[in-house]
Amino acid sequence: MSAIDDVLSILASSKSILDLPTASNPLSTDWAVIWNNTAERAEKIRLSSISSASPWVWIENSFVVKDAGNFDNTALETNDKVYFKQISNSGDPLTLVGHTYNGGDKTLETSYTQNQAITT
Secondary structure: OOHHHHHHHHHHOOOOHHHOOOOOOOOOOOEEEEEEOOOOEEEEEEHHHHHOOOOEEEEOOEEEEOOOOOOOOOOOOOOOEEEEEEEOOOOOOEEEEEEEEOOOOOOOHHHEEEOOOOOO
16 A cells, blocks of 8 residues: 555544544543644643643532542542532432532432522
């Protein structure tokens, strides 16, 4: 096979961005491609490092502020603060806003302590 055939084969099997598979757990070990204006090149960066630039991390379908000693950006850990977390609470569906996770069953309100409230 000639070089031109190799190139054409690569181009024929290339994909657009929307054709790529969706990351299964984008906040852990996955990479994102960014354009570095200073270096004028494409570079990779771990998504977890992007999310660590903000106190908010998207974990288990809720916004989480990690406790100072917690570093797992893929799991809710004791003393993490959760916002807009929907729980089943044994059939009584609730949305927690400004609660600290105490550990235990993540679906029960008794596993959380309220630390913030929304006022109107």
